[in-house]
Amino acid sequence: MAAFGATSLFADRLVAAMDAADSLICVGLDPQPQRTSADEILSFNTRVIEATADLVCAFKPQSAFYEAGGDVGWQALKGTIATVRRLAPHAVVILDAKRNDIGNTAEAYASAAFDWFGADALTVNAYLGGDAVAPFLQRPECGAFALCRTSNPGAADLQSLEMADGGPLYLTLAERARAWGEAHHRNLGLVVGATWPDELAQVRARCPEMPILLPGIGAQGGDLEASVAAGVDASGHGLLVSASRSVIYAGEAEDIRAEASRLRAAANAANPYRETS
Secondary structure (H helix, E strand, C coil): CCCCCCCCCCHHHHHHHHHHHHEEEEECCCCCCCCCCCCHHHHHHHHHHHCCCCCCCECCCHHHHHHHCCHHEEEEHHHHHHHHHHHHCCCEEEEEEEEEECHHHHHHHHHHHHHHHCCCCCEECCCHHHHHHHHCCCCCEEEEEEEEEECCCCHHHHHHCCCCCCCCCCHHHHHHHHHHHCCCCCCCEEEHHHCCCCHHHHHHHHHCCCEEEEEECCCCCCCCHHHHHHHHCCCCCCCCEEEHHHCCCCCCCHHHHHHHHHHHHHHHHHHCCHHHH
């Protein structure tokens, strides 16, 4: 686990990471199998981490790309998280695995993420309800991000279904998630795609203090400026702007660094609370 102190609350760790790097940027460590072989993953990720360590507040390895490499990939994931600890000790590691199940199965997923891999947070599927999310919220220093309004084009198939109060399902989920987090250590956040800045603003209005993980910047074409303006909390924090392929495959190390630096500057410029944060 990162060097924040064993008793630090996850919410405080996020703010500290953002302040340490003066950044809202999260780099997604998503080595594509067709471009990076399993035995190259760790060296590839190390180059990315070295190039961006001081520019970002978080790293987000997507579990699928490591699982696809079998035993070698799993070890590369563990090694990647250890490398973040060594090169970017301020940064938060979010394991993007979208896990969940009932009871002791969810507890096992949490143990794997937090104990074996050493991640600080995990993305989870909240479709099973609050009791299934709870096992991921038992550790005050760790957190979870529940899928809310995802960045893919088909997200509306279910997430925009009209509820009895006339609002969409994703807003109902956001409100329920806020209550679940408040019942634990305020360590539950939401995943909202940068492809939906108007919906992001609605989620932020309903959940003013919850951290939001924002995928969809870069290759998916999300609107960075509109999303930052809509998604940061009143302190200028609370939003993790995630970019993956556009950063890690930008080119040589200096190109990777330049792209991360560009994103950090753009996000900071779009932050309406930056001067008072």
